[in-house]
Amino acid sequence: MVPRKSFVSKEREGFFFLSAQDRIGGSRMARYNFRAVEKKWQEIWENEQIFRTSSDFSKPKYYALVEFPYPSGEGLHVGHPRPYTALDVLARKRRMEGFNVLFPMGWDAFGLPTENFAIQTKIHPAVITERNINRFRQQLQSLGFSFDWSREVNTTDPNYFKWTQWIFLKLFEKGLAYKKEMPINWCPRCKIGLANEEVVDGACERCGHEVETRVKNQWMLRITAYAERLINDLEMVDYIERVKVQQRNWIGRSEGAEVLFKIKDTEENLTVFTTRPDTLFGATYMVISPEHPVLQKLRDRITNMPEIEAYQEQARKKSEFERAQLVREKTGVRVEGLSAINPATNAEIPIWASDYVLMTYGTGAIMAVPGHDERDWEFAKKFGLPIVEVVAGGDVEKEAYTDTEKGTMVNSGFLNGLDVPTAKKKITAWLQERGLGVPKVNYKLRDWVFSRQRYWGEPIPLVYCEKCGWVPVPESELPVRLPQVANYEPTDTGESPLAKIRHWVETTCPKCGGYAERETDTMPQWAGSSWYFLRYCDPHNDQELASREALEYWLPVDWYNGGMEHTTLHLLYSRFWHKFLYDLGIVPTPEPYAKRTSHGMILGENNEKMSKSRGNVVNPDEVVEEYGADTLRLYEMFIGDFEKAVPWSTEGVKGCKRFLDRVWKMMDMVIPGAEYRPELEAKVHQTIKKVSQDYENLKFNTAIAALMTLVNEVYRLESINEAEMKTVLLLLNPVAPHITEEIWEKLGFEGMLNEQRWPVWDEAKTVEQTVEIGVQVNGKLRATITVNLDDPQEAAREKALSAEAVKRALDGKTIVKEVYVPGRIYNIVVK
RNA sequence: GCCGGGGUGGCGGAAUGGCAGACGCUACGGACUUAAAAUCCGUUGGGCUUUUGAGCUCGUGAGGGUUCGAGUCCCUCUCCCGGCACCA
Missing domain, CATH: 3.90.740.10 (Valyl/Leucyl/Isoleucyl-tRNA synthetase, editing domain)
Structure with missing residues (x-):
């Protein structure tokens, strides 16, 4: 097996430091070395920019979106890759179907844990954020997701939050942002005002402390003005029912x-x-x-x-x-x-x-x-x-x-x-x-409390002037950046730490030139995530939040998968902002997301929620280290019903590793052949159909089960021909992209696997000619018979009636009725 | 209380009204091995019978119904999970 020419040098450069044992063996017989294989292909994908989104707007597009993570100090846990793998599967399938795919990733990086850590350690939140992001990115990349990393966004990047502030100013301009003295939920521990949505059972969602009522002058966003449309327009989108129901419920x-x-x-x-x-x-x-x-x-x-x-x-x-x-x-x-x-x-x-x-x-x-x-x-x-x-x-x-x-x-x-x-x-x-x-x-929906008395958030770009009142910072002066400070502690009075930075607060009124003071409240974490999917369309634009052309092409998001916990908060907020931008003529669609699905949580092996305090956290790095990224991905997809919570099982991971080893070893069984062999033809067509449809319906577990069935069948036959092998690799590729690429290359198949077309099935060929069907007497199974589909009922009847068990059951009875469903059942009703 | 979603082996879970338990895990048996691991092959819902070929029977939360046939459809009940909850 000679590797394709272009990879030769890369192999030499990228792999010379690997031990001989780690090196990819030259013979087919070599054990599957996932460490070397995964590293190799990740480098190829990156160096050749395989998953870079094309800017050719004439191609059909597909925008697959997963919720961008908050880059916490803890790093990724095994819950994260579940939705990412799911949509990675879809993204990879779409590419093979000829779509120009946008599948981006970014960071929702403002927020309390970072700020609290900064207070503790006196390290600037921006530094902590960068460190966390690097770790997250490295972890995600080790899993081989096909994100277009050139479009990465970061909500704390001034080039990003410039536009968050810009949108806020538009809301202010249109009277949808207003300041109001109102009782708010106050968390005495976090020293922060909370939105209704952040209060769970009367306690602070973040720290669990009981929430008090305090009166504060707060910036509010008039989401209630969109309540009617937020409800009505649910009819034009394809969201899973429980999401729609919860949104309707919440809007009330x-x-x-x-x-x-x-x-x-x-x-x-x-x-x-x-x-x-x-x-x-x-x-x-x-x-x-x-x-x-x-x-x-x-x-x-x-x-x-x-x-x-x-x-x-x-x-x-x-x-x-x-x-x-x-x-x-x-x-x-x-x-x-x-x-x-x-x-x-x-x-x-x-x-x-x-x-x-x-x-x-x-x-x-x-x-x-x-x-x-x-x-x-x-x-x-x-x-x-x-x-x-x-x-x-x-x-x-x-x-x-x-x-x-x-x-x-x-x-x-x-x-x-x-x-x-x-x-x-x-x-x-x-x-x-x-x-x-x-x-x-x-x-029931209330207006959105948009102020936070915190440091690590987007500054609200307004100044207060005694003469002119609240005045927006001119667009040309955006972004309003956060000042460098030594101390991020919130004040006991509930004022933002920014209030103490007088040189930052004191400014001049853009309108009259007189003395004015900056707003010291910052925006809530939900701000940056309310429009990030727009930025992905054109992430480096410094003239507008994204070009009209890019938005026209990419919107709406074709498929957005995220957690149920974001149904009433993020999802509703971002729909609100999107509708507002639609009204301004900035975005071309009234709804941001055409389709929304949701994944279930991954629990610890003890069936409890994974958490540090419970000591049941599984670290994906360790799984990748021991079993490989493909195994982790495969397991995350096979673990159970995608939409339901499910406990982790180390034994289950091993089973998935075993399957990939079996696929690897099929290389030794490959025989020439450009057509499916008759003995496998129906099975292959059935599998293509099953896998294709199941991926689309989030039934990854049954898609993989179908592939396992096919592989078992190959083992029984002790051979697989090239055409069949290609199909297996194509179908498995979205879930296990590294090993399938490697096998493809080792077998000397044309090009790279990811450049191939998704296989198609022939409906007529999915039907097996000879089938085994059950014979029932009064609805009770008595025997099974093998019949040819084309056989007349008479032939089936003969076989059915000659079965020993059937004879016994019919003994001394009178047949009153017979039901024959070809390919399904032969039922004899007796008295 | 209201609104969703569920209840299927030891476990995760499959089943357009048509052979319940696919696929995987676990467990057990066998092969390979000096041995173990790995791997491969086989068995694996319960009960009963067995002349060792197999046969019978019960079985998808409970009860009723529709149907030749129900895990699947209808009615009543029950339990679990999630959301909302003094929202007028």
């Missing part, structure tokens, strides 16, 4: 009406949001949130203000966690001196304040219909408030009747006798005519 659209209640003897109104306007006649009291502004506005009329203030204080002290976790014992206080008028009944009804009504949803006030809402019912029972039945069908003295399908309206004037949906329409129209209400859609 609900349709109803806003209704105006007059506060008696004042000019004030209370507006409520309700999804059940039909029950208006049953609204016997109102509840407002303890933070509701009307309590301040009308404080002079309220006769029990001290009591209310005490309650407000109590509510404030409760963290979100307590408010959610405490047993649902309702608390509240009556607002004495105020009462409201039910616009339907004109009855005077009391107003209560209770923390079960949230200021952050709807209007912060509700109409309470205890007969038909569980929470209101509970509250009414506790405080002795009247319960009126307005939808017949249950027993409102026993529990709230919330069925909206079966009930009939009662005690509701002109609504009586109607069903609930009709009543909703009628009352809403009635309210609207009188100016007392409007149809309204509400969302």
Whole structure:
């Protein structure tokens, strides 16, 4: 086997230092030396830039995307390669199918762990980041992924975050970024404000400390303005159902009406949001949130203000966690001196304040219909408030009747006798005519808290001027870089460490030239990842975030795979930014990702989540060292259902190594032949079909199983011809790219394997002519017979009836019916 | 509570309504070896019978239904995983 000419020198240069044992043997018989083989091909791929994305925009394109990692100090763990290998398989297959493939990788490198490490060690976060990235890159490269490394992006690179800042300024310009005094989730340990999404069970997602409520002046992004489109446009994308469901859930659209209640003897109104306007006649009291502004506005009329203030204080002290976790014992206080008028009944009804009504949803006030809402019912029972039945069908003295399908309206004037949906329409129209209400859609989704009081993030590119207010830094001055500092500690007041760097903070107003101060908050980690897939399209552009031409060609991302944990955060945020950029005419598609799938976690061998503290972490470096990258890749794909969590198994890894060794040894079985042999033809076509389809459907485990079956068959035959061998190598190549290239070369096949075309199957040839089918008597299997597919039923029948076990089962019975499904089953029904 | 997704051997997992358990792991037996490892070949869901050819029977969370035939479809229930959760 003479290596192709161009590789000769490389081998000599790259491998002369390897021990004789490590060197690739000259004979076919040599043991498979994965270390040498993998190193060899990784160098060839890199030196010849095999996986460099072409800039030939006339070719059909395919954009495969995996979530870029946060380069932590711990390095890669075996969970990372699972999605990367999966999409690497797809990317490699697409190239062989003739596509120009964009399969990039980068670093989501701003973030807390690095900053915390910097505080500890006094090493600059940028230095730590670079070190971590180098390690990650080296690890990823050792796995042989076909990333186009020339397009690597790094969110902490000023040439990158220049455009993150630029997008922020556009949001600011369009009124979608605004500063607001608002209660935020505050983590006392991290000393940082958290987005709702970063609070898990009332605790900080990062450190686990219980979260408190604090009022802070925060930059907000108006994602709620896109709520409707973020829900509706899910219909135009191909996301796995659980992702769509979670997004819909999170956005939480609900349709109803806003209704105006007059506060008696004042000019004030209370507006409520309700999804059940039909029950208006049953609204016997109102509840407002303890933070509701009307309590301040009308404080002079309220006769029990001290009591209310005490309650407000109590509510404030409760963290979100307590408010959610405490047993649902309702608390509240009556607002004495105020009462409201039910616009339907004109009855005077009391107003209560209770923390079960949230200021952050709807209007912060509700109409309470205890007969038909569980929470209101509970509250009414506790405080002795009247319960009126307005939808017949249950027993409102026993529990709230919330069925909206079966009930009939009662005690509701002109609504009586109607069903609930009709009543909703009628009352809403009635309210609207009188100016007392409007149809309204509400969302649970909140605006995005975009400020972090931290150092290691993108500076928000705004300055504050006493005269001009908030003024954007001119585009020509972007990026606003982080100042060099010695100390990254957050302040106890919750201000960013940047606030102490006076020479950085103090600046001049771009508008009036007067004194101004920079915003010292930085952006959250979600900022850089909200648009990184755009940058990959044109990563070195210093004129715009990416050229229109590149975006037109590459977008949308054809296939994006990532973790379920990013469904409500990153995925939603990046869809929001993308839609915003679409509205500006910068990106050509309304949605960024045409298809989204998700992988399951890899657990430790003990079936628990892999973590340092549990001591069950498997390091991919060690697996590569001991078994090789191809084995690791193969195992990660074979380990189980791609979409489900699965425990690691060292024995399983060995099994995959064994398979690759068997493939290697097939080299000794190769015989000449340009066509599949008759005895293997159907099997080969079946395997091509199975593997091709399974790769597309993330069924890597069964694709590999099919290849194993074929290899087992080859071992049984003790030979494989060249045509068959080529097909096996082609099909296996995306999963195990190094060994297959090496075998291809050693067998002297034309060119490099990765340049070949993906094999095609002939549907007609996937069908075996002679098949073994089961013979059932009354649905019970009694025998198997071998029949020719073309045989008439009569021939099959004869074979079926002559089988001993069948004869026995038929003995003394009468045949009433026979079902023959060619290639499947022969079932005889007897009495 | 609401919304998803699940429950199949010792384990990971396969099965367009058509031979349940593909493929892999584990375990056991055999070959090779001075021996071991590696490798190769075979067996491996449970129970029962066996004249050693094999045969019978139960079996996909539970119960019912549809069907010639159900892991797969329908109904009821149950348990597990994930998400949301006082969202009006």
